Amino acid sequence: MTMTPHVDVRGLCVTVRAPDGSPLRIVDNVSFAIPRSEVLALIGESGSGKTTIALSLMGYARGGARISGQITVGEATLDGAGDKGLAAQRGHRITYVAQSAAAAFNPSRRVIEQVIEPALIHGTATDAQARARAVELFAALALPNPQTIGSRYPHELSGGQLQRLMAAMALITRPDLVIFDEPTTALDVTTQVEVLQAFRKVVREQGATGVYVSHDLAVVAQMADQVLVLNRGTVREQNAVRAVLEAPADDYTRTLLAAAQPVLKTVVPVAVKPAPLLSISGIHAGYGSIDRQGRPAHPVLSDVSLTVPRGGAVGVIGESGSGKSTVARVVAGLLAPTAGEVVLDGQTLAASLSERGREELRRIQIVFQNADVALNPAHSVGDILGRVLRFYHGMSGRAATARVAELLDLIRLPSAVAGRRCDELSGGQKQRVNLARALAANPDVILCDEVTSALDTVVREAILDLLAELRRDLGVAYLFISHDIATVKALCDEIVVLYKGTRVESGQSGTYNAPPYHPYTDLLISSVPELRTDWLSGVGPKATPQLGAVTDDAGLCRFLPRCPVAIAGRCDTSPPPLRLMDAGNAVLCHRTESELAH
Amino acid sequence: MSGAPSVSAWRGPIRLVGKRIGLALITLLLVSAVVFTISGLLPGDAAQEVLGQGATPEQVAALRHEMGLDRPAAVRYFEWLAAIAAGDPGNSIVANKPVADIISERLPNTLTLAGLTTVFAVPFAFLVGIWSAVTRGRATDRSLNIMTLAMVALPEFLVATIAVMVFSVKLLWLPSITIVPQDPTLGEFLRAYALPVMVLGVGVIAQLSRMIRAAIIAELDRPYVEMARLKGVSQARLIVRHVLPNAVGPIANAMALSLSYLFGGAIIVETIFSYPGLASLMVNAVTSRDMPLLQACAMIFCAAYLLLVLIADTVAILANPRLRQG
Secondary structure, eight states, X not given: OOSSOSEEEEEEEEEEEOTTSOEEEEEEEEEEEEOTTOEEEEEOOTTSSHHHHHHHTTTOOGGGOEEEEEEEETTEEOTTOHHHHHHHHBTTTEEEEOSOHHHHSOTTSXXXXXXXXXXXXXXXXXXXXXXXXXHHHHHHTTOSSTTTGGGSOGGGSOHHHHHHHHHHHHHTTOOSEEEEESTTTTSOHHHHHHHHHHHHHHHHHHTOEEEEEESOHHHHHHHOSEEEEEETTEEEEEEEHHHHHHSOOSHHHHHHHHHHSOOOSOOOOOOSSOOEEEEEEEEEEEEEEEXXXXXXXXXXXXXXXXXXXXXXXXXXXXXXXXXXHHHHHHHHTSSOOSEEEEEETTEEOOSSGGGSOHHHHHHEEEEOSOHHHHSOTTSBHHHHHHHHHHHHHOOOHHHXXXXXXXXHHHTTOOGGGGGSBGGGSOHHHHHHXXXXXXXXXXXXXXXXXXXXXXXXXXXXXXHHHHHHHHHHHHOOEEEEEESOHHHHHHHXXXXXXXXXXXXXXXXXXXXXXXXXXXXXXXXXXXXXXXXXXXXXXXXXXXXXXXXXXXXXXXXXXTTGGGOTTOOTTTTTTSOOOEEEOTTSOEEEOSSOHHHHTO | OOOSOOGGGGHHHHHHHHHHHHHHHHXXXXXXXXXXXXXXXXXXXXXXXXXXXXXXXXXXXXXXXXXXXXXXXHHXXXXXXXXXXXXXXXXXXXXXXXXXXXXXXXXXXXXXXXXXXXXXXXXXXXXXXXXXXXXXXXXXXXXXXXXXXXXXHSOHHHHHHHHIIIIIIXXXXXXXXXXXXXXXXXXXXXXXXXXXXXXXXXXXXXXXXXXXXXXXXXXXXXXXXXXXXXXTOOHHHIIIIIIHHHHXXXXXXXXXXXXXXXXXXXXXXXXXTTOOOHHHHHHHHHHTTOHHHHHHHHHHHHHHHHHHHHHHHXXXXXXXXXXXXX
8 A cells, every 4th residue: 555645635625606695615624535445434414515525526516616625536636627637537537426326327328338438438448348347347236137237228227226337337447536425325225235235345346445425324334444524514523434433533423323323302101002093904006097806007005904093103114116105195195095994083084185074184184205395485484384274274364373483383493484485494494394384284193204214314313303292292193104114113103014015014113123023124124224334244135045936926925036034835825824923013924933033 | 239129129119109190190180170161261252252243143153053162061071081182182263273283383392492491490500509508507608598589589571671681682692582493503592592591590590499408408407417527528428429319309399390380381481582382372372262272281281290290209209218118
């Protein structure tokens, strides 16, 4: 190893123009160095400047921002390199893996053309050499059919595959520096493990120097050697990853660490035998035209049942495609189920929204993941809440103003926020307003659809605490939908696990602390990265037993193709029974309690 | 690379395009009914027009009977439809010769004018649209915007008049009416067409370049463009290899709209430059109540429009891998 660092950044500042025209530093005097073949993680909340710093390593600034300071990567000095000089570095000596590969690949060109493009435009390889190297990288990244996968178009590939293909594109020119910008944030936990393992293997094999941008300390712990903790564009702490995890020197680092494992301060007493408030039973639902047997063209949910007690919190968990959001849509009446019923307080609700009465609508409110989309940016917070008050309670004038102030107090925002427009608020504040909009109706139950998924860990913890407080103080019940088992365990009394539209497990939150649980639940829990550096090496993809060709029979276990403990001759021939475990959780599996316990 | 696509890979797009063709045929049928009905509603009729104001009602009725105008509308419609489908739109009542002959005299003229204007205006529009899009918000873009807006806003007769004043009256460079000599040399040919093509082109360039600009800007904001820049892709390659393939759909549709205008909307240019094209033929047919000719012209314009839109849709389907793979 040479004495001079491979990447050297000194006094980096990035300046944008504030709305009033004055210059505003979003990155302020950041310096760091990375030795060859090491990975530095940039970690912080959104707005910490981590992506801005990463992009400035390519001399690239979004939206007309200005970069100043000294940036050296390998032999090249980037400051003052000019557009031509920078273009020669980008995609050649310094490469980039974007957060959402699904959006960053050009939809109308074949993947292979895009993967080898950097090598061709920078002249590092002939077409044939580049294709050969791409296939090698595809294989190294554990992509299926490395010879032919490149000839597909982006829409034919999954998010996890595209993310790995993008890594191949970044490595094709054997760069000095690879920048990973939150490359697994958009993926399911189970996919994230596979992608992280592929990345780590290939980064080590290639001896690449890397910058890894993330808000997730546990992910960073697997990927990085050094960590740079950022807050509002300044460096809070820089140290080896183990030191940061075990002995954080800065308060802000400690906040981040604490938020990584949500533990709620608010304790909600649970009634011994709570009365059922909302129950759905035998729900079948899907999208597309409905055939003569009453089955939709694209079935999503099959025979899903669950009960939310009065004042209770029930979590629904599963990966994308599990149908968890469809459950909320069915309960809210946005999607009429093809079979089954939704019962609120003993009364069966009409299947579709238009046939439900206003009072029924009021009692069930839904809060969506993305407050940016759900709240009209042209309206003030007062307007948004006032509209709900007028619609459901006929309130107006002074009474409405007073109630708006009360609601804002409930969600811990100053009453002055009522006069502000939503686009002037931060992400966390917007999500609070989104929640207040639901509370304004005085609902019995709130359907929370991934309400914390788009938030940073620190903000997420605050919102979860708020949800617990509201439940304790107002007695409102939650149907809480999330892909994050840690969040669900922190907030909910009871958890339902969905896999491809079937309920594979249900039970009290406590039963998810230790086996026995369903093999899929086991996969979900073991895929959540832990705050130790050796975690990723310990989780291997378990081999799935060889089974004969399985017909797509609705009765069989849906998890069968991925199940590591499937029993040939049983799981592929008969539907799994629902087993009640000693701890009280019900598991849909052929395996017995003692077999599932380890 | 994948090998040649198998037959089944084309089933999706063939089905989609087939559907579009079917829809176009149905539209054409509906249009024929509308054209036939509307032309029947025009005040006066051909018999009246032929005989003049002095004719007695008996004379008019006799001629109407002779021309078959007194039979039920439905009968006449289906007869006409069958004839026009067989390629014979009947006889011109006024000129007393087959409509097909009259149209075949004029159609090449219109096609030549439209073709020349397309060749001149489309590359120009691409240039302006792309240049404007990549300099978005800067001085170049703003001046191009003002220019194209002014060009859209200027009425055609004004552009034509100014062009004639400048190039024919003052500079004496170009003829003010378009007469193409027999067996022209290339120079004569281009000189004859220069002014009408310029005037028609102004409108097409202005509209098309604005739509191309909008289509490209919509693409430039997408994440794959930033990714391409971070790969070190040059500006030219970015536009040609990354952006344009994704903007083909909207651009093809914008072109279909602009070019269909060249077909039927060139009336002012044809009149000012005394150019014998289809648009002026149709206007003459209206004023002389020459229904067979009017109906044939209307059907040709409509068919041309539907054909252009069909081509645009097909191009858009073939350019989009999702649609292409059905």
